[in-house]
Amino acid sequence: MSLNSALSIATSGLANINAQFITMSQNVANVSTPGYTEETTPQQSVTAGGIGMGVRTGITTRATDVALQAELSAQVSNSAGLTVTQAALQAIDGVLGTPGQGDDLPSMVGSLQESxxxxxxxxxxxxxxxxxxxxxxGLAQTVNTISSTITTQRQGVEDDLGVAVDSLNSTLSQIGQLNREIVAGKQAGTSTAGLESQRDGALQTLSGLVSFKALPQQDGSVQLVTASGLTLPTQADGAAFSFQGGAAAPQSYYPDGGLSGIALNGTDVTSALTGGRIGADLTLRDTTLPTAQAQLDEFSYGLANRFSAQGLTLFTDSQGNLPVATGTGGTQTGYVGFSARIQVNPQVSADPSLVRDGTTAIAGSSSGASAFTPNPSGGPAGFSTLISRVLNYTFGDEAQPGVSQPAPASTALGPDGNLSAPSGGVATLSGIATALVSGLSEQSATVTTNLTAANSLQSALSSQLNSTTGVNLDSEMSKMVTLQTAYGANARVLSAVETMFNEILQVVT
Structure with missing residues (x-):
């Protein structure tokens, strides 16, 4: 072997070792960086006629597990959506009161019955x-508080949609920019491992916003598609998605009810955006929270009208009006949001004796309450007819003997009549209140349980992906020892070649 060949082998070896050290230092520096995967720099022996000619250093690549990354992405989306849902439902659960402590809705109904x-x-x-x-x-104020909390949470998710859509646009723009840089790098034959790790981090951020599938393309880019087939744009210039926030009052709804959808270049694509923070916000705003409001309105409507049916208009709005169903557009048309306005009838507040005497004459009906005449002015001080009617029928499951009280409506609910709720099949006020509160509490508890399981699964998937594609410090340290040994060997070859060249020069001169 010639001295030139030996020199070439040693210098190529040192160059390869330098490249390996750079990769190793990159791995160690990013061992805790989310989304970073281990990078490797391949090497290949170079021979000519069976004689070793050195080593060729390849382009740095990274470890990948596409299937596992997709599974983790889906779980990140699921956990993010459950986190948003849990926060809203726990806020409502917090104002439902504690059973047995006298501050929950069924206990407040019981207190009124006891009085x-x-x-x-x-x-x-x-x-x-x-x-x-x-x-x-006290009962009316409890209902008001629950209704106010539902509205507050609904407005909160409406406001969050605007923030989330802004984040969606910026994240997609970042992914688009990385796509272009990766494509250019692959075309130039340079390593894109670092850029791909950055893109993985951006894709995980995007997973927290909305569900999608990342489809690798031959040029190195990825195409992002939702479950409904909508392609998420990754252009870098301008915001593609738009959202116009509004006031999420009980009477508001989407679409065409004062609340906007999410548009992609002017086209409504709300239904195509599911999962993650955005999907959870939309479900809460358009279904979960309006349904809770509708159930509370149904309870309030029944409460006010059951008292009035027996001759005591005890609950009204601030103007003394009873909730009335107009029968157009949905079951609750005419009293949507009544739970936010319900209060003690101002007439009764001004004259508490009306809870004994009654406020309204009842003609009587075979399908409703029996006839009733209020205690006239100057009538018996011990008048108890109304009180007995209230205790026997308003709080009971019959409007009069043999005539059942109607159960709360469970279909055609909400401001546009497109919501439905579980039918409790109960007809007493206490039973309706208990079913309402237990249903909301159970919903919150279920989401919390699901979130705990989702977070556990996400953590397990993350650990599995990290063990498969992440940086192993022990392995990196082992590589460092091997590289140090190789460095010493190549350095000795260079030293020997240098010595031999010097000796040759001395002989020549």
């Missing part, structure tokens, strides 16, 4: 009459 029972023993007792009014006021 009537106490009044029945002494109908003329003004303190007990006021106690009934106070108990009714």
């Amino acid at each position: 009537f029972s106490t009044l029945l023993s002494d109908p003329s007792n003004q303190a007990q009459q006021s106690a009934v009014v106070n108990a009714a006021g």
Whole structure:
């Protein structure tokens, strides 16, 4: 072997070792970087006529597991959506009160019923009459608080949609820019491993916003497609998605009810965006929270009308009006959002004796309550007819003997009549309140349980992906020892070649 050949082998070896050290240092520096995968720099022996001529250093690549990455991406989307849903439902759960502590809706109904029972023993007792009014006021305020919390959470997700759509646009733009740089790098024959790791990090951020599939392309880019087939744009110039936020009042709805959808270059694509933070926000805004509001409105409607049907208009809005179903557009048309306005009838607040005497004459009906005449002015102080009617029928499951109280509506609910809720099949006020509260609490608990499981699965998938494609410090340290040995061997060859060249020069001179 000539000295030139030996020199070429040693220098190519040192160049390869330098490239390996650079890759190794990159791996070690990013061992904790999310989305980073281990990079490797391939090497190949070069021979000519069976004689070694050195080593060729290849283009740095990275470890990948496309299937596992896709599974992790889907789980990140699922966990992100459940996190958003949990926050909204827990806020509502927090104002439902604690069963048995007297501050929950069923307990408030029970307190009102108990106050009537106490009044029945002494109908003329003004303190007990006021106690009934106070108990009714407490029940109305509890309903108001729950309704207000639902509206607050709905407005919160409406506002968050605007922030999430901005993040969606910026993340897609970042992915598009990385796509172009990766394509250019592959065309130039340079390593794109670092850029691909950056893109993986951006794709995981995108997974937290919306569900999609990343389809690798031959040129090195990725195409992003939702489950419905919508291609997510990755252009770098300008925002592709747009969203116009609004006021998420109980009467508001999407579409055509004051709330906007998400548009892609002017075309509504709301239904195509599912999963992640955006999907959860849309479901909460358009289904989950309006349904909870509708159930609460249904309870409030029944509460007010059951009292009025027996001759006591105890619950109204601030103007003293009862909720009335107009029968057009949906079951609840005419009283959507009534739970936010329900209060004790101002007339009764001004004259608590009306809880004994009654406010309204009832003609009677074979399908509803029986006839009733209020206690006239100057009538018996011990008048108990109304109180008995309230206790026997308003709080009971019959409007009169043999006539069942109607159960709350469970279909055609909400401002546009397109919502439905589980039918509890109960007809007493206490039963309806219990079904409502337990349903909302169970919904919140289920989401929390699902989120715990989702986070656990995400963590397991992340660990599995990291063990498959992540950086192993022990392995990197082992490589470093091997490279140090190889460096020493190549350095000794160079030293020997240098010595021999010097000796040749001395002989020549």
